[in-house]
Amino acid sequence: MLAMATFVGFAVLVTALIHLYLWKRLVRDTTRPGRWRRAGGVAALLLALLVPATMVGTRNGSYWLAWPGYLWLALMFYLLVLLLVLEVPVAVAKLVLRRRERAATGAAGEPAPVPAGGTGRADTATTGNVAEPAATGPTATSPVALAEPPAAPVEVGSAEPPVAGDSGPRAAGGRPDHDPSRRLLLARGAAIFAGLTAAGVTGYGVRTAMGPPRLDRVRIPLARLPRSMDGLRIATVSDIHLGPLRGRAHTERIVAMINRLDADLVAVVGDLVDGSVAELGAAAEPLRDLRSRYGSFFVTGNHEYYSGVEEWVREVDRLGLRVLQNERQEIRARGGVLDLAGVNDVTAAGTGLAAPADYAAALGDRDPSRPVVLLAHQPVAAHEAAKFGVDLQLSGHTHGGQMVPFNLLVKLQQPVVSGLGEVDGTKVYVTNGAGFWGPPVRVGAPPQVTLVELRAP
Template sequence: MSVTRLAIFLSVVLSVTAGIHYYLWARLVRDVAWPAPWHTWLSVAVIALAVLMPLGLMLTRLLPHRVTSPIMWVLFSWMGLMFFLFVLLIPADLMRGVASLIDHIGGAPPDPARRLLIARLFAGAVGLGGLGMATWGFYSAMRPVAVKPVQIAITDLPANFHGFRIVQLSDIHVGPTIGRAFIDQLVARTNALQPDLIAITGDLVDGSVAKLGHFVTPLAKLRARHGVFFVTGNHEYFSGADAWIAHLRSLGVTVLRNERVTLEQDGHHIDLAGIDDPTGRSFAAGHGSDLPRALAGRDPKRPLILLAHQPRGADAAADHGVDLQLSGHTHGGQIFPFNLLVGLQQPYVAGLHRLRDMSIYVSTGTGYWGPPMRLGVPAEITDITLHPA
């Protein structure tokens, strides 16, 4: 990423962060007119959180994981609560605006006491609502990840591949708040499913190999008849993709970088291809998705499964005769109503979809990113079974 693009990105992030924190302070502290010293302490807390949020993200790159992890638990939890408060304040402000307009049209004189009462009622409702949503979201993210069975039909699937099972793991995001214990449990539960193939569709980590490499070593214990395969996500490129690719290969994971392998079962064959995340072009020479290269020389009579981190390349995949694309990236939105915004950037947000002759499955993610919360969008270990169309 160029210095100019990085500067623009940071400017936007800092401006948005500052703006949201000011809005929360104005509605939940200033307008409520908290008595001293609560007003002062709450104001200081909001300012401190606004400063620490971007600072904390930078510190994760500089300080040891054991130092930054407790800080990031606090900041990411606040990030989730902040989102819920912001989302609830918007309709609350609309209702207050409508009430003020009605009073103005009716010629009612200004009543500061009534205005303060309304501000406190709305602030209380928003505060309780936000805390409730954050608490439920935290519980949803912390409980064991559910195994989600999915049946997918493949045209001309060879008879020996009927019932072929793929476990898809995606968007685990090992990092500040997800560590080795999560990976240990994930490996045990995945192996218990006894899949034919394991596919990890990107965004495994949020940090360097030096800091997080030992957290993912249990992946070496993953077992599947046809092996474990991985494709890069955008977060690998934020974390040193080449080093992670080498590290995963040392654990026995096959990393598909715009390439294809043939899976054989009792004399019958299907193809499995994987492409880099398109983000790679901006971070490292020789990286970035190249679907034609991955599919060069393939036998079009063989069913083809494609691992691609982002769903947005589905049109190109369908054009190239892919039968099934497995993707992640979206987290299904992770936190309602953020899933409504994800749909503006990605053609598919979650679940199984059909695009012409191709099926595409988008995982909601096995971990989470940022706030340790999921609301309305549970995490999943996807247990895919193939059968003939």
């Protein structure tokens, strides 16, 4: 409970700081004090409150919050990324403008050149604010001088004519202030660019996430695979994520896609749901129609432990999928034998709801001449699996990063983010998953169903 409270508190703090930054760049820097700035502040506050409201509300059945809340979460993410990237060029542009203004100030403050042979004295003499021609020839008291018409008087206190090169109001010391209109224009340009780009990327991501999964085919050689089993095919899917934005039609589309592959095995590697059996049982029902030669298998993901794992294990079993909970199944096909093992998700250890991942129970005491394929939701499980000589691990969990550049952060936790990799001698294939979590957005990581074809040496 303490760990959950700490996480929630940290998430709220981060959300508040992000929205404060967005308010500064999108509202304060782009508006003058007044009604529009106040309206922008209110909007930023409401959007900040929408994020935790969505996270909590959708878990409690308030599905109407899902679309506005999760879409804003995606827009917020891309606005943050773009504005942070723009900080450097905007800072450079401000520096250039400042130097130009200083250069203009220096040019305006230089004294006028003195003509050759001159005395360095002004051509005109002034008394107060009244300008008179300087005396030449006869003395100033001569009648000729008195006959000269005086210059037109200038009203005392009148403004002096602007000095050439002075482009704005003068600050203390005679230096002009930085032009606020230029800074405002620069801030608005950056905000408009970030806003339009974030909206475009998010729109593309929604179209990708809500579209049909892409079918990928991958051939993976296994050193111990019997030649008689060469070409054994495993239809692999993960992270279906039935929930507020994905229902029965999503499951039906995935099942139809897998059935067209005519696979030997079907592997569903976790994160099937984001809700209880009562809420999503009907949406998962089409899984009973999965077809394969040697069976369909399931292992738990971390989201099952947030959604009533024991109920879902029973429900998935009722739908005809064999749930591998720290155990393995012999697959006898084409005159050969392969061990198919499965472990509970690593999240189970901290929940107390089910047995933690037990690699020894699933992989120990077996015939070492047989190849073994392990189903484990998270790629990080490969570090333990490799100790038992696992030939291939099939995983999901990462969503391929789901929203670039978030994939860069996923790499900090998982050894493989997407596709085929290797961990301590064990091959690991990570599928992007067929659904999404949170924002209905996928950028750089399309939804995926994979047909894994095992090849003998």
